[in-house]
Amino acid sequence: MTGRGEPNEFGRANRRRGEVEAAIDGERRILCLTLGALAELETAFGVPDLSALAARFSAGRVTATDLTRVMAAGLRGGGNRISDDEVAAMHVEGGVAACVAIVGDLLEAAFGTTDVSRRP
Template sequence: MAGGHANRRRGEVEAVIDGDRRILCLTLGALAELETVFSVSDLNGLADRFSSGRLKAADMIRLIGAGLRGGGNLFSDDEVAAMSIEGGILAYAQIVGDLLAATFAEPGGKATANP
């Protein structure tokens, strides 16, 4: 996404994916998509699932895909799965962690108990 920068107050994060700087954001629509994909009934269910610290590679693909779509990037999860990120799996995990923190953390950095 050329031109803009991530605005953390809006829950945005920035990542270089496939060599291009992208903005990711878990918008309300992206969160609703994830509730459906992960078969949880509400945002608390999502927060509980993600707070375990145990994510499968498929979970990371879905989170990054939803974040990319929320940030205005039109990629399917299959396209996200084929993308590369410098730094490998640790870099993917960092993007997911940043995205979840930007979405579910309070401005002071603490995770919200009740999103």
């Protein structure tokens, strides 16, 4: 996990490109919400535009399905060939709280500031 803008312990992610790096399933992986990943999320969440997508997450309520979709889109945007179902079966050290933090970091990198979920 990157920790909201500080350099991460892995050193490969480029925040200026919207990248986040996280340990998922025992591997260091780059996640990025590219334009394609954001378009995918607009469709998945049935929102008309990026403003509505950002508003949906800034409300601070997320489901496990939301976490899975955003992480999967971010992983695909980071160059990983992976399905939502594969992401749902992955282990993230730190559990759900770590997943929330990863998604929050991703959305923050993509949109600037986002309060995805009143993270711990």
